[in-house]
Amino acid sequence: SSDGLMKCVDGRPSDHSAMDGPKSLGGVYAIATNRGVTDIEGLKKICEEVKEKGSVPSCHGDEHAHPAPMGCGFFKLWSQSKLDGIPAPQFDSEEGKAAIMEAGGVYECLAGKHEEKVVYINFVEGTTLAPNGDDQAFVVDAWLAGKYDLDVPKYLVAAASTVEQLGGPLKAKLIVPSAPLTPEDVVGVLK
Numbered sequence: 001s002s003d004g005l006m007k008c009v010d011g012r013p014s015d016h017s018a019m020d021g022p023k024s025l026g027g028v029y030a031i032a033t034n035r036g037v038t039d040i041e042g043l044k045k046i047c048e049e050v051k052e053k054g055s056v057p058s059c060h061g062d063e064h065a066h067p068a069p070m071g072c073g074f075f076k077l078w079s080q081s082k083l084d085g086i087p088a089p090q091f092d093s094e095e096g097k098a099a100i101m102e103a104g105g106v107y108e109c110l111a112g113k114h115e116e117k118v119v120y121i122n123f124v125e126g127t128t129l130a131p132n133g134d135d136q137a138f139v140v141d142a143w144l145a146g147k148y149d150l151d152v153p154k155y156l157v158a159a160a161s162t163v164e165q166l167g168g169p170l171k172a173k174l175i176v177p178s179a180p181l182t183p184e185d186v187v188g189v190l191k
Contacts, residue, residue, distance in 0.1 A: 003056060004019070004020040004022075004056065004128075005021045005027070005055065006024060006027055006028060006050050006055040006056065007021060007022075007027050008023065008024070008025065008026050008074065008110075009023045009074075009119075009139050010060065010114075010138070011116040011138055012111060012112050012113075012114065012115075012133065013111050013112065013131060013133035014108045014110055014111075014137060015111070016106060019128075019130040019136060020128065022055060022128055022141040022144045022147075023128055023129075023140060024140070024141060024144055025074045025155075025159055026059060026072050027057065027061065027072075027141075028046050028058065029059060029074060029075055030150075030155065031046045031050070031150065031160075032089070033078055033158060034145075034158070036086075036095075038087050038088065039090050039091070040090075040096075042129065043096060043099050043100065043103075044099055044102070046121070049148070050105075051104060053148070056106055056177070057103065057104070057105035058100065058108055059071075059072060059097055059105070059108075060107065061097070063112075064113075067094050068109065069125055070093045071109075073162065073165075074162050075093055076093075077162060077165055079092065079093065083162070088158060101132050104109070111133070112133065114136070114166070114168065114191045116136040117136065117137060117170050118171050119137065119138040119139075119140060119159075119163055119168065119169060119171070120137055120174075120175055121173070122174050123142050123143055123175060123176050123177065124143065124175055125147075127141075127175075128179045138163060138169070140156075
């Protein structure tokens with residue numbers, strides 16, 4: 001929906017209710033890292049693009065990190081230059097949070113600790129899975145790479161690297177579109 005957050009793949013429960021937007025690494029930070037955007041002005045432009053394409057830009061923190069916006073593991077890895085081939089941002093987590101909010105985005109605070117058991121890689125365009133605090137999973141909406149003209153291998157490698165570096169689950173499930181009926185299928189049914 002148009003009020004759904006483009007939010008992080010993190011499976012922990014959120015203090016925000018709009019969970020029907022696409023899930024990406026660190027929210028809008030996924031687009032920035034994929035495009036090599038490292039400055040605040042570029043981040044704000046990405047927020048405008050996300051709004052134009054029907055979602056609410058966001059980033060998050062948690063109850064444990066100091067400062068709180070460092071509670072996003074993807075941002076932490078990015079800011080510490082731990083993502084191969086991806087230059088670190090020229091801003092810190094609090095500056096990124098402020099820029100996203102100034103551009104009309106949202107900051108959400110996630111509760112509890114990571115207990116994700118699986119990573120869902122979702123290729124079904126326009127769909128997502130909402131976080132479930134009782135059955136946590138990372139959700140990577142891979143289809144948004146097409147919507148935002150991202151480098152798909154770079155995006156998926158960054159996702160895998162992030163989950164691995166954060167000690168997440170090593171089990172992934174792909175969600176793919178159902179195959180459309182072929183003419184042969186239709187003829188077979190009519191016989």
